[in-house]
Amino acid sequence: MKISELSERSGVPVATVKFYIREGMLPRGEAVSTTRAEYGDEHLARLKLIAALADVRGLPLSRVRDVLALIDAPDDDPIATLGRAVGALPPYVGAGRDDYPLARAAIAELGLTYDPDFTAVAQLDEALRALEAAGLDAAPPVLRRYSGAMRQIAAEELAPMTGMTRAEAVPYAVLGTALYEPVMLALRRLAHHHLLVEGGTPKG
Amino acid sequence: MKISELSERSGVPVATVKFYIREGMLPRGEAVSTTRAEYGDEHLARLKLIAALADVRGLPLSRVRDVLALIDAPDDDPIATLGRAVGALPPYVGAGRDDYPLARAAIAELGLTYDPDFTAVAQLDEALRALEAAGLDAAPPVLRRYSGAMRQIAAEELAPMTGMTRAEAVPYAVLGTALYEPVMLALRRLAHHHLLVEGGTPKG
Numbered sequence: 001m002k003i004s005e006l007s008e009r010s011g012v013p014v015a016t017v018k019f020y021i022r023e024g025m026l027p028r029g030e031a032v033s034t035t036r037a038e039y040g041d042e043h044l045a046r047l048k049l050i051a052a053l054a055d056v057r058g059l060p061l062s063r064v065r066d067v068l069a070l071i072d073a074p075d076d077d078p079i080a081t082l083g084r085a086v087g088a089l090p091p092y093v094g095a096g097r098d099d100y101p102l103a104r105a106a107i108a109e110l111g112l113t114y115d116p117d118f119t120a121v122a123q124l125d126e127a128l129r130a131l132e133a134a135g136l137d138a139a140p141p142v143l144r145r146y147s148g149a150m151r152q153i154a155a156e157e158l159a160p161m162t163g164m165t166r167a168e169a170v171p172y173a174v175l176g177t178a179l180y181e182p183v184m185l186a187l188r189r190l191a192h193h194h195l196l197v198e199g200g201t202p203k204g
Numbered sequence: 205m206k207i208s209e210l211s212e213r214s215g216v217p218v219a220t221v222k223f224y225i226r227e228g229m230l231p232r233g234e235a236v237s238t239t240r241a242e243y244g245d246e247h248l249a250r251l252k253l254i255a256a257l258a259d260v261r262g263l264p265l266s267r268v269r270d271v272l273a274l275i276d277a278p279d280d281d282p283i284a285t286l287g288r289a290v291g292a293l294p295p296y297v298g299a300g301r302d303d304y305p306l307a308r309a310a311i312a313e314l315g316l317t318y319d320p321d322f323t324a325v326a327q328l329d330e331a332l333r334a335l336e337a338a339g340l341d342a343a344p345p346v347l348r349r350y351s352g353a354m355r356q357i358a359a360e361e362l363a364p365m366t367g368m369t370r371a372e373a374v375p376y377a378v379l380g381t382a383l384y385e386p387v388m389l390a391l392r393r394l395a396h397h398h399l400l401v402e403g404g405t406p407k408g
Contacts (some may be wrong), residue, residue, distance in 0.1 A: 048337035056334035057297055079400050086393050091262055091386055110391075113398040122391035127386035130260035133252035134379045138387075145360050147386045147395070149353040154395035156349050158403075175338045177393065182295055182331035183342075184350045184392075185385055187314075189290050189324035191351070192381070193356035194317040196273050199362075 003029065006039045010047040017047065023061075025050060025068055030070075049175075057178055063088045067174060074170040085174040087119040089181075095127045100125035109140045110147045153184075207233065210243045215252040216386040223252065227265075229254060229272055253379075261382055267292045271378060278374040289378040293385075297330045304329035306336075313344045314351045357388075 009013045019136040020026040026046055028035030068071045075081040100116060103125035107114045115121060131138040155174060161169045211218045224230040230250055233241030257268045270292040279285040303319060307329035311318040319325060335342040360378060365373045 002389075005345050026271060040251035044394075045339065049339075052334035052337040056295075056330050056337070061327055070381075079397065081402060082393075082396060086397075091260075107394065112391075112394045113401050115397070115401075117354055118394075118397050120390045120397065121367060124390035124394065125384065126260050127383070127390050130256035131387065133256035133260070134383055135249065135253075136379055136383055143387070143391075145357060146384065147391050149357055150392040151395045151398075153353055154348060154392055154399055158396065158399055173396075177396070179331070179338055179340055180350065181389055181392075182327065182345070183335065184388070186324045186347050187347075187351050188354040188385075188388075189286075189357055189381065190311065190316045190322075190328065191355045192362065192377075193283065193290075193319070193324065195355075195358055195362055196286060197317050197319075200291050200324060 003039060006043055006047065010044055010051065012047050012051055020047070020050060023065070025065060030048065031112075053178065057182065058119050059089070059178075067178065070174050071171045074166065078166075078169070078173070081170055082173060082177070083118050085177050086123075090177055091123055091126065092121045093119070097122065102128040102138075106138075106140075106143055110143060112147070205243050205248075207229050207243060210247055212249065212257065212281055214248055216251050216255055224251070224254060229269060231346070236313065238326040257382065261386065263293070263382075271382065274378050275375045282370075282373070282377070285374055286377060286381070289381050290327075292391065293382055295327055295330065297323070301326065306332040306342075310342075310344075314347060316351070 003014055003017060006012075007017055010017075012020075017026065021028055026043060029043065030040040032038045044079070050064060050068070053059050053067055054061065057065050058189060059067070067085065070088070071200050075084065098116065103121045104114050106124065106128060107121070145166055157180070160173065164172060205213070207221060211278055212222055214221075216224075221230065225232055229249060233243040233247065236242045242326065254268060254272070256265050258265065263271070271289065274288055274292070275283060277394075279288065302320065304325050307325045308318050310332060311325070318347055332342050361384070365376060368376060
């Protein structure tokens with residue numbers, strides 16, 4: 001297809017398509033004359049993916065580039081790949097500390113793995129600090145409510161990966177981390193709404 | 205306490221404290237002389253809350269102001285309050301459409317309540333569009349994985365509200381929506397990490 005059709009089918013303006021090509025985020029089309037290049041379905045898929053990460057997920061362009069780089073050239077170690085994917089996603093916390101005491105205590109309590117180099121540890125530490133600052137309950141019984149559900153979800157998410165090749169597993173893990181998060185948060189908000197609508201409201 | 209002590213104990217610079225007072229986000233201290241005001245524990249708590257929303261949760265200042273306004277003067281209708289709280293949180297989607305077909309179909313399938321005026325409906329629609337664009341599974345069995353867990357969590361979160369007054373319930377609901385989300389996301393990422401570390405890795 002021509003670049004105009006690629007633009008129309010992806011919903012991405014031609015100027016933006018050209019920008020992604022210049023930035024190396026989208027491969028060039030196949031030159032069919034000095035003035036025209038031909039684009040295929042793989043270009044369309046890639047553009048939709050960039051739009052999902054940039055527009056829908058709201059990642060800054062530098063982070064979209066990080067995610068694409070992970071998919072194009074994954075680390076040999078899947079744990080390192082997961083670590084880099086999580087580092088490309090918000091919340092962007094000040095990492096690089098030696099120790100995260102709030103997260104360390106919670107992780108020990110919840111039976112998870114404490115690795116201060118894995119960005120989600122710093123993210124949990126910040127999140128727990130915010131709970132404390134706001135006077136919300138961050139004690140183990142409350143944390144277990146979330147941890148139990150997340151462990152169940154994570155196990156179901158990882159299960160299909162045992163049948164995948166590395167080339168399939170990396171995009172699945174990286175994109176799944178990025179793109180099921182907004183689904184989950186919207187569904188929690190919808191569940192609150194549904195329960196309030198159905199069940200009446202607390203007394204004032 | 206003096207403003208200098210308030211600054212030190214909250215970790216918020218004096219100039220920023222003065223800015224929050226000018227913006228009406230933090231009440232003035234009690235004037236004890238023409239040049240000095242006295243601040244109390246309620247000022248400290250409020251500053252910590254602002255810092256949690258702005259710095260840790262990363263909300264833009266205009267959205268922090270929205271959340272504070274909800275807490276200070278909640279709507280009489282708790283469903284409306286929840287709706288406004290959710291509208292103050294990311295992802296900031298283009299709302300105001302008449303219909304959200306992807307979300308409508310999913311919500312019907314999941315047995316939730318479809319109300320196009322509730323922002324989380326637009327948020328779910330966008331999130332499902334991103335899944336489709338990235339070629340990830342958005343079919344009912346996968347959505348049920350998240351929905352079931354979120355419904356369980358939402359029910360446990362709402363349970364304590366039946367014993368609360370309106371003045372207690374609103375901050376609990378508004379801040380809980382905002383501040384347990386990062387905890388949940390960090391725990392999902394940590395569960396992936398833990399399962400990969402424990403269970404070995406898919407074959408490449």
